[in-house]
Amino acid sequence: MASEAPANELSAAQKLMQKHAEAPHHVTVEDAPDEDLPIRSSAEASSSAEAPAPAPKAAPKQAAAKTLDTQSHELFPELGGPKGKAANVAPIWGAKTANGAASNGGSRSSTPVSGAATPNKPSMFIPGRNVESVTLDPQYILSRSQLKRPIPDIIKDLNRKSRATLSMNTTANGRYKFDATGPQDVAQQAIKDLVGQIGTRTAIKVPIPQSARAHIIGKGGSTIKRIQETSGAKIQLPKVDESNPIDEEDDDATIDVTVEGNALSAASARDQILKIAEDRSANVQTKVRGIPAAFYPFIAGQDNAFAQALAQDSGAEVRIPPLQAYSTGPAAVTANPGERPIFAPAGNEDNHIQLAGDRAAVQKARAEIERRVAQLHRELAAEQLSIQRGRHQFIVGDRGVPAEQFFADTGCSILLPTDEDDDVITVIGPADEVASGLEKAMDLAMGMQMSNLDIARFHRNAPGGAAAHASNVTRYLRQRKEIERLEKIYNTHINTPFSEGGALPWELYSREGKNAIRAQSEITGIVNAQPPSRMSAIPIDPFFHQHLRNNISRQVKNDYGVQVVVPEASEGNVPVLLVFEGPDPANGPYQLPSTKPTDAEIRAFKKGLEDAQKHILELINKQEAITSAELDVPAKYHERLRRFIKKEQESRKSDQIPVRVSKNGTRITLRGPASAVESLAAKSNAFVEQEKEDEKERGFTLSFDFPQKFANHLIGKGGSNIRELRDRFDVEIQVQDGKVELKGPKAKAETARSYIQNLARTLADETSHTLKIDPKYHRELIGAQGSQINRLQTRYKVHIFFPRSAKSADDEQSNVDVEEGAKPRRQQAPDEVIIRGPKKGADEARDEIFSLHKYLEEHSATATVAVQQKQVGSLIGQGGSALDELRQATGARIDVPQDRDTDIVEIQIKGTASQVAKAKKVLEEKRAVFDDTVVRTLDVDKKYHKALIGAGGKFMPFMFIQTVTNCYRLQPSRHCRQGRWL
Template sequence: MLKEINENSFVLQVPINKQYHRFIIGKDGSIIKKIREDTGTKIELPPEEDNNNDTIIITGKKESALEAKSRIMKILDEVVNVSQEEVNIPYKYHNYLIGTKGKLIQSIKDECGGVNIKFPPQDSKSDKVIIRGAADDVAKAKSLLLQYAEEREQSSFTAEIRTKVTHHRYLLSKGLGKVKKIRETGARIIFPSDQDEDRETITIIGKKEVVEEAKKELERIIKDIDNLVEDSINIDPQYHRHFVAHRGEVLNQIIQDCGDVSISFPKMGSNESRVVLKGEKGALEAAKTRMEETVQELKDRITSEVIIPQNHHRSIMMNYRNDLAHIRSHYNVLVRFPDRPQVEMNGGDHSGENEEGGVRKEDIVVVEGSEKNVEKAKEALLDLIPSELKMEVPYEYHRTIIGVKGQKIRVLQDDHNVRIEVPRPEDRLDYIKIKGRKADLESTKEAIAAIVAKLDEDKEDREKKSFQLKMEIDPIHHPKIIGRKGETVNNIRKHHDVQVNFPKRGDPDEHIITLVGYQESTEAARDEILSIVKNLESLYKDEVQIDARVHPRIIGAQGRSVRRIMEEYKVDIKFPRQNDPDPNLVIITGKEDDVLDAKDRLLNMEDEFLQDLEHRSEVEPPRSAHTDNAYANQNGNHNDAPGFVVKGGPWEQKAPDTASTQDFPSIGGGSSEITSNNVPWGPRR
């Protein structure tokens, strides 16, 4: 049994595009069923919904499976002009062509009509790739594979260049390093690591033309590095921090302004003053001059004081941090705010003067820098002191300025770097307060003024759009103005952009229709409604008496019958309401000839229905009085008839007396006189 199982467990996978599976299956599965029976194999096709799987699996004896595959391929060859071709593609590009999770090769298959592309096993290192499918699709797939392989080969071109390890630092430094610009061309430049045996070889990878150009540029830069000049300058260690602080902001600016130069400061804390510079002679001299000027400025720095009330310090440092940083960098000054004093229990005076009229030390801000820049920085700092502006804004606009959950007012504050205070709603005050710098106050005021102007314009527009026009229209015409399912009145509303309000039935002003909108729009809508009414009034109207009993038959289920009549004769038929004085009165409106024709039709229908009722009354047997009474009671016509009465029910029986020997005689003793009309458990019923 084991041997037989092993012999019948051979599995063969045959990838065939799904569009050809139907030819292999045949009508009602006849072809594949025949193959299964003849070869004794199990043939499984992938599910229809699985678009990513087109492999047919054959299971059975090896020779039987091969025979089944041969028959399947023969069918495929008959249906399609199948072609097979081998393509030599270096095996090192196979993984690239297959792509992540086979996405690239699947896209090639889909683009080429679902051809079958088979790569050799990875460990075989074979270059042969087999493509099978329709001849045109195979040719297209071959072209794409070779194209992608060629692009990969071109982008993998490699070149090497050797240089001293000491040059690597200059190549990668911000001053001399042009490696970043070379990499932007698409070339990949790899420097050796400390663990590499060969630390002098730099590798360049990319497209051939890009790599060759990058190699030439690197060789030129290395040649320039060999010709670089090295010099030094002595700078007092106390000034070193100024150059390297804030991630070397000052030093990077010097390198950017002066050109290709490398500047190396000694280690912090070494107390050495020698700073080494290396680069082209002109750039090196310019950098030295710039550094000497910077040191001289540091030596010539002065300290000045500016009085800013202490209660504004926090807002200047926190709310206007960007402005404060700009002042420090633009004027090259140092701004120091005093420490915050401890809050006194009884509060403190933050006006800027103490009790003797002098200046409080908590209000003194120190500015340090060159003499010409310090004064400008002081003026800029004073401009940062927040001011307050009271602006008139109507109370009804406050909610709009605030926005949903304060969203709009936060945007205003962030955009203009201010603080906006809106009075409490219950105060109903017509102003708002703006706090911030003077320049920001003006810009905020302009922004809010634009919002208020827009709101005023909208308010005026709403008032114009609230114009009301009342018109008297006979209620009998209201349904026609409304139209079926409101179609007519909705068209009027949409066309003229107005509201059309109809009164409720039974209101004292039932005849008045109100139009709301722009005056010219309401007048145009009024004219259109009057035109409809005029047409209605010009129509011929006729009243006809039709027995109310046949009204439901004429109207039909959900009004279908009467609508059919109205459409046929192009008239309007109105039946009486429940509370109308004459329940038989039917009104027909339309052109005179159409009304008369419709009237004849209704009268004929009435005659037919009445005859039908009379015929039914003759055929049906007369009802008994009892049936009539019961029917009357069911329909709510209560009279003196007793109706249906149940007699002799259990609830009317008298309960037996348990103390009575007659109802409950003793068993086995006592009187034996039992009448024929009585039983031990009570009288017969």
């Protein structure tokens, strides 16, 4: 608002002050505003400070009759000094510097845009004399009967209490203008206090993108709480519709935020909300719904050319989902021959085109896509053709061509049905290209040779029907992955269709007919080896299927040699199948037989199947009758109820089958043994009722002090600890500036407080010891895989930290490391070991580590003895007996390296000084004997061996003694080696 100074509003003293302030060296020129100029809109006020175009005056009564504009910054002014670029909102009133104009490089204060006159300010700036102004319509001021005292009396009272000076004037158009002179923050608070006492309460609705809701609330409600505290207004957001969850990636939907307060507080809260919403929505993400998925490749263009051009032209990011060749429903339906097809839009469960970027760019891209979609509706045609279902896989997909290549080659897209009973393919494209696309699809489908193999004919007289037995064989071979093996070996695809009566003939597809013939030959042998006597079907309630699969099938295979084939969920209501295989071979996996069984084998089949069936039915019959119960639970309690049920199920007995839980809307279904269902249903109902009661106390808050230095412990790494506490106690937890605030039901909040305060006491008792230990002892102190230190940490409830360089990769994986939420690791010297934990435990752990260290020092004498690699075997002895004997005799630790690639081996000796010396002496003596040994070999004709040895080897002792004697006589300084021909 331009400033003006009517003479009848200024006292003589004020006029004199202005004259004194207007010194020649501070002269400024300011346009004199015209009172008859129309009020500027907020948009005009924010765009420029130029004078607006004249407009006809409106009578006061007409103005009063206007519809209330809750977005008007004129009617709902806000407080504050000049602001940066905000949410396209111009401030209604703000801090005025005393000069009222930008002079000598100073920034000009923001001016009111309410249209009311504002007195001229002195041209000279006086520090601490800011003027805050607000102009209000009479409708936003309480009537005299509603006010406790007249407004002048309220102003006088505030002037006595505040360092700012408040004044009130009435403008020419009947509005009330209030000024506060003083330091900026004091003046602003004075205006807030005044309007808080005289202003009427009103409620306005502020529309924001639905995706900005979480940002308005803030973490734990911190943002909305701050807005309410700073503005003084009450803010309410609509409740979340649990049945229609918010799509965080879609910025199209909006919600209305209700702001309640006086004109000043409501405007302040509104502007802060809009600022957050604009910051959040400067870049938007949205999904383009209602477009048929069949159009996606045509919108993207070949090689994604159209999508790239659209992104470049609009400046938005465009993501178009790839075409899914298989569709659960027809994407294009031809109503009648000669008529245009009707394309069904993509459903909620399908992927949608996504746009992201600047809002204007996104809108431009959306408009272009919608134009393109309208064009495709006019131009695209669709043709349908029935092709044998088994051949669909050879058109597009893993066994055909990629869907993108089909589109590039033909200019058409193709959709294949997923329904087992549907064999109609749909080709979509421009009218002049659909025919060629259909031809291409037929060529691909018929490019594979196909042959049928009716496995039911191998056992025509099977009890229950040949087709039913063929179905059992097919299920068994599928579960055993035998069909997959055949497909890989023969490069042939095998389709095994089913009908209600059983298995249909198998379809074998191959590009080379010889491969299919070879596959048929092996399949024939396998099926002949699976007579009805090898299999048995038993109907079992599907509830027990998972229990059979996880807990019973392996035991049955080990005890009875019977393979249990449990139906998959997709197979529908089919019985459990037992197949006799016999015990697993010891030399590898079980191999399916390919020959007919003998009569003896058939008798073994019968015995094994009967015993296995009896065992399974006994286990099942021991279980209680299966029943179900339904609970109607509001959606907002589902997540909490899910966690509760999970906890209850984990605490069940090991032999009890868990209750199955399913959800449909707000209905929760429990199915399982009667007693378990009854118990869990009662507990769940009680839990939900308690949650409903707790919901009434969700606004309860509890605050208490918590040492700031332990805040990281409470919060944990990435907030992990505090999330766990929130789930555990079902309360919101905020930690800030040495305070913890709990919000939730009173009882739960008090329980959480007790736990957190106990944690604080535990942390306060924590102490830390730094031990100086030579790094060469660290590995033995840690132990293998950290076993030694883990034991100490568990026993004394402390953390023990070794320098990282001292640990191996395996040791580093032990918990000799800081846990989540603990204090950050400081740098450790190579000879430092840090112990941290409760004082008593830390002291005891320190003493034990010192004792162990002292022991290691006393037993750390070392020595090495180098021996020849050839001697190592004799030193170790059979099964290590010789080495163990030496260890026991000396008490030393003796380690022989495993390396066998070197000629010389260094044996490590460790222990006390005396133990090491004794062991070293023994080893060196053995080494000397070995080194002085001379070996001579004589070649003696084999025919003399018997005579030399003698009957029963009677000459051997004499020969040995004589040889040793001769050896000493010839070479007294050397020893002869025993048992050799010398």
